[in-house]
Amino acid sequence: MKGQLSNHLEQIKHQLWEMNKGLYENPELGDQEYESMKLLANYLKEHQFEVETGTVNRPTAFKATFKSGKPGPTIAYLAEYDALPEVGHACGHNLIGTMSVGAGIALSKVLNQIGGNVVVLGTPAEETNGAKVPMSEQGIFDDVDVAMILHPSDQSYESRESLAMDAIQYAFSGKPAHAAASPEEGINALDSVIQLFNGINALREHVKSDVRIHGVISEGGKAANVVPDYAVAQFYIRANNRNYLNEVVEKVKHIAEGAALMTGATLEISNYELSYDNMVTNQTLSEVFNKNLKQTSTLPLNKDKPGSGSIDMGNVSQVVPAIHPYIGMNKPGIVHHTKEFAQQTVTDDGYKTLVSGALALAQTGYDVIYNEELLRAIKEEFSHQL
Structure with missing residues (x-):
């Protein structure tokens, strides 16, 4: 079955890559990502996702849902697509958005066999006034069983904590x-x-x-x-x-x-901006993702290191089991929020990152849906976190 995920991703990887480059070439700041949102949301519509925009009263947010019609958990992939002033997509949100869209579409193609649902959430303004905060507060994750996002970096790291x-x-x-x-x-x-x-x-x-x-x-x-x-x-x-x-x-x-x-x-x-809570990684879910990433990427996966930044995914992790790992772009030492980092997202290494990252996310979603015991363990860990 996981082989099917790879086949489905193979069929859409070129479109995902074009979207990634389109986001890179037309960067939009937080809460101004109108064209970026349309690009991702319209592609999900093409793949039979039901899409609503303006989620939690944020005009550039969206919620795209694919329901199998069969019982099963709901997997959420979170897409970011806001850029930074002057340096554009120097945090790689163009890759984040397209990896999540790719994972959601690939997983949707096998749901008629395994059940469950998949949601892709468009979450604007992570760099400033993150939409994941009101999403967490207003019940968007009430029907979600696990939430995942994958962030590009110089090297691959396990999901870590944040401040x-x-x-x-x-x-x-x-x-x-x-x-x-x-x-x-x-x-x-x-x-x-x-x-x-x-x-x-x-x-x-x-x-x-x-x-x-x-x-x-x-x-x-x-x-x-x-x-x-x-x-x-x-x-x-x-x-x-x-x-x-x-x-x-x-x-x-x-x-x-x-x-x-x-x-x-x-x-x-x-x-003057929304408050971010600390990220709490669900280790059970993280271990499953780590195993999948090691199979889809040839780059080494490093142990998590103490976080020094803050992310609105932290708020998500307070209401649903969640992970926020990092995937390398084969450029050790390259620094976030620089033009060099942005340029790396549209290289051959960036392309490999997109494909391997989307596949690892899709495979992890499959594992959670298919393995009821795994889902119970994830939720048991989360219950002790509260």
Whole structure:
């Protein structure tokens, strides 16, 4: 039966490759991926998937479903297709989207024999305001048994953990005045931001080593001879798990409040992007995928390493058994978010990555549907995670 998956993927691999190149040549930023979404969604329609767009009120999100009409679990493949400013698809989301679409279509071709359902979810804006967050909150995964996504990288890595993250803005309002003639009349909002940075730097000594706090001054005044009456700092605050992150965020809130008190400014705190939870890999599902990837790819599969970034797949992993492995493009040392990385996605190595990755995903979906004992083990592990 797995041989059939390979045969079905063989029939569509050239179309998948053309879509991958089309995404690369026409990169679209998060929540602006209108043409990218149409490209993937229309191809799924051609293969008898029922497609709805605008999922969770995100215009460039979609849900494509293929039902066998027979009992069985539902497998979800998650597609990303947002690009980065200036460097385009430098995180390889063109490959992510096409691998998930390819896996979904290949698996759909054998469902009439084994039962179950397959869903391909188009998830915009992973780089900024990930749609997987509201999808996780609004019940999109309620009828899903396992969720998978495969990310290109320099080398292949097992599914790993990621950091929980909050994106928080601290806006200070003061009072303008002539900085030379009447500085005593002013309240310097920029001084509040500077004290916030100083306080955070002092905090770093007293938090766990996994914590990452990094930010910028997005607004700091307009002219040197005017006391800044409005200043804004934006920070990403990260930690290994959501509970400890919440503690750190509270500490930074107190620092910001202290900075406002020191200067006399007023403070407004808000989230400028959605919060990401930490990724929890389902090891049972991961082991099955690893076995399949070793069969479809000739590249070595490395053990997972501690994650330092944050992904909205973390939110998915809190509500359904999930994996987020990495597949190599035969370019050890190449760095994400660079033009070199984007270019690698459309090389011969990128083509091999697409085919072997899509097949490994499809085979893993098949294993979960066909092996009831495996699915029970996956769900048992997930129940202990909660």
